[in-house]
Amino acid sequence: MISKKLFSAVLAPLVILSIVVGSPVAFAQTQTTATAPAGQTIFQTAASETNFSTLVGLLKAANLTDTLNGTTNYTLFAPSNAAFDKIPSSALATLANNTTALQRVLLYHVVPGTLLAKDIKGNGTFTTANGLSLPYSVTSTAVTVDNANITKTDINATNGVIQVIDSVMIPPPNATAAATASATSAGGFLGVPGFEVLYAVVGLLAVAYVVIRRRR
Secondary structure (H helix, E strand, O other), X not given: OOOHHHHHHHXXXXXXXXXXXXXXXXXXXXXXXXXXXXXXXXXXXXXXXXXXXXXXXXXXXXXXXXXXXXXXXXXXXXXXXXXXXXXXXXXXXXXXXXXXXXXXXXXXXXXXXXXXXXXXXXXXXXXXXXXXEEEEEEOOOOEEEOOEEEEEEEEEEOOEEEEEEOOOOOOOHHHHHHHHHHHHOOOOXXXXXXXXXXXXXXXXXXXXXXXXXXXX
16 A cells, blocks of 8 residues: 555645646647648648538638639638637628628638647737738637637648637728728729728628627
């Protein structure tokens, strides 16, 4: 039989160790890794997962399949179907019917280059595919990108990686306008400078308004 002294001598270091490393362990348990089918692009990988069916449908509607099927490497912060379920159906329909606003939102989830979980450290911002600043923070319990938590990491594809998130990220309307102002100043939608930006901002504001009302 193990003596009380020996038991205490063994238990005490374990308790101290669990306190010291407890937070990182808890963080590790909040995330899982997944393996993508070999030889598939980011879009093909997402399309092969039923959990991304809403995202895949919206990527098609926004004409972004070629972007995520190409040879350029990207990191896709991919909202699951459950993440899209948090958005009222009316707000999601409004977004889906506004291609310009939809592209703004979806490209806010795409960062050029391959960002593995180990590459995301501390606090800072990423620059998205449409030139916006995407804030992120890493704590002992979670990795947060904008308002979303990463729940599955490092689903590798031939042209980058997918990080699964639990919420849909909506870019601030003013950030969208600031990022696209120079591009639209030369002509704009229907030859009216800035019209395309205004169209996108109105769509985003409508979605944000419905989401805020739903939360109240």
